[in-house]
Amino acid sequence: MTTYGRVEFSEFHSESVGLIFKVEKILLSKKSKFQDLMVFETKSHGRVLTLDGLVMVTEKDEFIYHEMIAHVPLYSHPNPKKVLIIGGGDGGTAREVLRHKSIEQVDMVEIDEEVINASKEFLPTMSVAFKDSRLNLIIGDGVEFVKDKKDEYDVIIIDSTDPISIGEGLFTRKFYSDCKKALKEGGILVNQSESPFYDPKWVEGIYDKLNDIFKVVKSYTAFCPTYPAIWSFGYCLKDGGEVKFNEEAYKSDNLEFKYYNKDIHFASFSLPTFMKKIVYKGKEWENIMRVN
Numbered sequence: 001m002t003t004y005g006r007v008e009f010s011e012f013h014s015e016s017v018g019l020i021f022k023v024e025k026i027l028l029s030k031k032s033k034f035q036d037l038m039v040f041e042t043k044s045h046g047r048v049l050t051l052d053g054l055v056m057v058t059e060k061d062e063f064i065y066h067e068m069i070a071h072v073p074l075y076s077h078p079n080p081k082k083v084l085i086i087g088g089g090d091g092g093t094a095r096e097v098l099r100h101k102s103i104e105q106v107d108m109v110e111i112d113e114e115v116i117n118a119s120k121e122f123l124p125t126m127s128v129a130f131k132d133s134r135l136n137l138i139i140g141d142g143v144e145f146v147k148d149k150k151d152e153y154d155v156i157i158i159d160s161t162d163p164i165s166i167g168e169g170l171f172t173r174k175f176y177s178d179c180k181k182a183l184k185e186g187g188i189l190v191n192q193s194e195s196p197f198y199d200p201k202w203v204e205g206i207y208d209k210l211n212d213i214f215k216v217v218k219s220y221t222a223f224c225p226t227y228p229a230i231w232s233f234g235y236c237l238k239d240g241g242e243v244k245f246n247e248e249a250y251k252s253d254n255l256e257f258k259y260y261n262k263d264i265h266f267a268s269f270s271l272p273t274f275m276k277k278i279v280y281k282g283k284e285w286e287n288i289m290r291v292n
C-alpha cells in the first residue's frame with residue numbers, strides 16, 4: 001500500500017485493526033515452496049521478516065519473544081542438555097537456547113530453508129545461532145520428524161507460524177502426543193500459543209488439545225509489541241509437577257537479558273482473567289495457577 005509515494009506494510013489483527021510499518025527499503029520479496037517471504041528495512045524497528053504477510057520478527061523487539069520462549073522452560077528444567085526446536089527459522093530461539101552452558105545439542109527442524117537463507121543474509125543478530133557447532137539443523141516437517149522419536153529431549157520448543165497452512169500440523173493432538181513421547185522423563189514442552197486477545201478460539205483449541213495429552217499444562221505470557229497484543233506460550237510438563245526455577249544454573253550462566261529475569265519467570269504465569277477463562281476453562285484456577 002503506498003501513501004503519497006510512501007511504501008507501507010500493514011498486518012491486520014482483525015478486520016478493522018492492525019499494525020502499519022513505514023517501509024524504508026524492501027530487501028527481499030520472494031515466494032518459497034511454502035510461503036511468501038519478505039524482509040524490509042524500517043527506521044524504528046530495524047529489519048522485519050514477514051511470512052505470508054504476517055510479522056515474524058523485528059530486530060528491535062525479537063528479544064522479548066525469543067528470551068521468553070527459551071529461558072522459561074530452560075530455567076524450569078534441572079539440567080537441560082538436549083533441546084528440540086521446531087520451526088524457528090529466523091534463528092532467534094536457537095540463539096537464546098545455545099546461551100545456556102548446560103546445552104550439549106540443539107536439533108532444529110525448519111520446513112522452509114528459504115527462511116533460514118533469508119535470516120543468514122539479512123538478520124545476522126538472529127542467524128548467529130547457525131554457526132554454533134552444537135546446532136543440528138534439519139530441513140523438514142516437524143510433524144514427520146517427531147513421529148519416531150522416543151525419550152530423546154529434555155525440552156521441546158515449538159516456535160511455529162499460526163495453526164494454518166504448513167503450521168497446522170503442529171497444533172494437533174497426534175503431534176503433541178508424539179512430542180510427549182519424544183520428551184525424556186521430566187521433559188518440558190513449550191509452544192507459541194497465539195494471541196488470547198485477538199484469537200481466543202485458536203488459543204482455546206490449542207489448550208484443549210494440550211490438556212488432553214499432558215498431565216500439567218500451564219500458560220505464560222509476554223507483551224510482544226509487533227504481535228497481536230498479549231502473546232501466550234503453552235507450558236507442558238510430561239510428568240506433572242510445578243513450575244520450577246534453577247537458581248544455580250541462572251547464577252552460573254550469569255547471562256545478560258533484556259526482558260527475561262527471575263521475577264518474570266514466575267510472574268508471566270499470572271494470567272489476566274479473560275485469558276484464564278480461555279486457557280483453564282471450567283477448571284480450578286487456583287491450584288493450576290500455583291507456580292511454586
Ligand code: SAM
Nearest residue numbers: 087088089110111112115141142160161166167
Ligand atoms: N515467532 C513467530 C510466531 O510466533 O509466529 C514464528 C517464527 S518462525 C519464523 C516460524 C517458522 O515455523 C517458519 O520459519 C516456518 O517456516 C516454520 N514452520 C511452519 N510449519 C512448520 C512445520 N510443519 N515444520 C517445521 N517448521 C515449520
